Amino acid sequence: xxxxxxxxxxxxxxxxxxxxxxxxxxxxxxxxxxxxxxxxxxxxxxxxxxxxxxxxxxxxxxxxxxxxxxxxxxxxxxxxxxxxxxxxxxxxxxxxxxxxxxxxxxxxxxxxxxxxxxxxx
Ligand SMILES: [Fe+2]
Ligand SMILES: [Fe+2]
Numbered sequence: 001x002x003x004x005x006x007x008x009x010x011x012x013x014x015x016x017x018x019x020x021x022x023x024x025x026x027x028x029x030x031x032x033x034x035x036x037x038x039x040x041x042x043x044x045x046x047x048x049x050x051x052x053x054x055x056x057x058x059x060x061x062x063x064x065x066x067x068x069x070x071x072x073x074x075x076x077x078x079x080x081x082x083x084x085x086x087x088x089x090x091x092x093x094x095x096x097x098x099x100x101x102x103x104x105x106x107x108x109x110x111x112x113x114x115x116x117x118x119x120x121x
Contacts, residue, residue, distance in 0.1 A: 007112055010108065010111075013040075013044045014104045014108070017037070017044065020033065024092060024093040025090060026089075027086060029089060030084060034074065037074060038074050042071070045070075045071070049064055051111070055114065055118050059110060070100075070103070073095075073099070074096075
């Protein structure tokens, strides 16, 4: 659990999340993409939250709150199949990508650094 090499999963999963978000812009994309995003996001968040819990990450509450906001955004987008035109796709892809970028390069980096330092103690 604490081996440095294991934190590579975090970057790899973020990469997949950005790839799924790119798919939303495709004109053939439908709610299926959102289902994929929801499933993958849930697995990813759950894994980060497990690490935070097991390692006693001090920023855990704030980080989980941030995940919960994203979970809520995705839930709110579900069930609006009638709105899936190019403009809608563009708006949600941009919004979710901006959110994820801020999260991944901000709060997730703090977690990554924490996990890294847990490795060497
Ligand atoms: Fe993450
Ligand atoms: Fe996170």
